[in-house]
Amino acid sequence: xxxxxxxxxxxxxxxxxxxxxxxxxxxxxxxxxxxxxxxxxxxxxxxxxxxxxxxxxxxxxxxxxxxxxxxxxxxxxxxxxxxxxxxxxxxxxxxxxxxxxxxxxxxxxxxxxxxxxxxxxxxxxxxxxxxxxxxxxxxxxxxxxxxxxxxxxxxxxxxxxxxxxxxxxxxxxxxxxxxxxxxxxxxxxxxxxxxxxxxxxxxxxxxxxxxxxxxxxxxxxxxxxxxxxxxxxxxxxxxxxxxxxxxxxxxxxxxxxxxxxxxxxxxxxxxx
Numbered sequence: 001x002x003x004x005x006x007x008x009x010x011x012x013x014x015x016x017x018x019x020x021x022x023x024x025x026x027x028x029x030x031x032x033x034x035x036x037x038x039x040x041x042x043x044x045x046x047x048x049x050x051x052x053x054x055x056x057x058x059x060x061x062x063x064x065x066x067x068x069x070x071x072x073x074x075x076x077x078x079x080x081x082x083x084x085x086x087x088x089x090x091x092x093x094x095x096x097x098x099x100x101x102x103x104x105x106x107x108x109x110x111x112x113x114x115x116x117x118x119x120x121x122x123x124x125x126x127x128x129x130x131x132x133x134x135x136x137x138x139x140x141x142x143x144x145x146x147x148x149x150x151x152x153x154x155x156x157x158x159x160x161x162x163x164x165x166x167x168x169x170x171x172x173x174x175x176x177x178x179x180x181x182x183x184x185x186x187x188x189x190x191x192x193x194x195x196x197x198x199x200x201x202x203x204x205x206x207x208x209x210x211x212x213x214x215x216x217x218x219x220x221x222x223x224x225x226x227x228x229x230x231x232x233x234x235x236x237x238x239x240x241x242x243x244x245x246x247x248x249x250x251x252x253x254x255x256x257x258x259x260x261x262x263x264x265x266x267x268x269x270x271x272x
Contacts, residue, residue, distance in 0.1 A: 021079035021088055025052065028080055029159065036163040039190040048085065049160045054221050055087035060153065061212040063089070064146045073152035074133040075159065132174055136204055147206035154201025154209075158183075161191050177202060193220060 023031075036042050042049075056078060063070055070092065077091040135151035137144040158177060164170035176182040181199065188195045197220050203209050215221065 019081070019088070021081045023080050023082070024076050025078040025080060025087075025156075026075035028052075028085075029075060033163045033165060037165075038163060039161075039186050042161065042163055042190075046161075050221070052080070052085055052087055053157060053160060054216075056089065056153065056156070057212055057216050057221065059087060059089040060149055061216060064149070064212060068092075069144075069146050070149050070152075071138065072134075073149055073156065075156060078156075132171075132178075135206070136178075137206060144206065147209045147211075150201050150209045150212060150215075151203075151206075153212070153215075154198050157194060157201065158187075158198045161187065161194050 032045055036045065056073075060070065060073065070089070072091060073089075077089065079088040079090055080086070081088065131139060133152040133155045135144060135148035138148050155174065155177070158174070159170070162170075162173060164173065173184065176184075177198070181202070181204075183195050183198065197210075197215065197218070201209055201215070210218070
């Protein structure tokens with residue numbers, strides 16, 4: 001040991017260099033709303049809206065697929081890289097990694113039909129997310145899982161297809177959505193498909209909300225041609241699996257016949 005260095009204190013500083021994103025979704029929406037005054041003006045931005053929202057869905061799907069819940073999804077935590085509007089999801093301060101505990105082999109894929117009953121629901125006591133976007137079960141401190149993120153996504157989708165000019169207007173609209181499941185007529189008429197998904201995604205019952213995977217595979221995100229193509233691929237995959245299983249059964253039958261033939265050629269020891 002070097003006695004000369006005994007009286008010196010050493011310190012280490014850690015610096016993390018991260019990618020710079022020029023604005024958040026909140027910033028982008030504010031800038032967009034300054035250029036739009038009604039739903040008709042919003043039609044010009046619908047392509048950009050869905051381009052951004054689809055990327056958010058893919059990001060959240062990746063989060064869920066790795067066994068995490070974000071718990072604080074909101075426009076301020078969604079970053080955009082211009083000019084291509086590439087989405088980055090940030091602020092994982094409230095994220096939880098304990099969705100699935102029953103088996104180390106289970107990889108969480110958001111499918112309420114197949115895995116809904118296998119989830120370990122847990123009462124989380126710290127960090128409930130931002131009240132405007134948080135699911136009711138989060139704010140109540142009751143049991144919740146990844147469907148809480150779906151609720152937040154529904155509120156974000158609702159906001160993306162409105163041209164709020166003031167925070168007060170936004171508050172009143174979102175308050176009606178949260179408390180009464182009430183959607184304004186202009187939104188219902190101009191964006192009926194989106195309104196339907198907002199209703200489903202913000203259901204007070206988590207089990208009634210679609211999974212992120214289901215939304216990604218739906219008509220909200222995909223064109224009719226893409227949906228048909230996906231269905232054809234699914235049918236082809238199933239047909240291929242059926243053919244593979246048939247081949248396995250035929251091979252087993254051949255092996256069994258060989259064994260039977262060999263056994264048939266063995267002399268009967270009882271006759272000796």
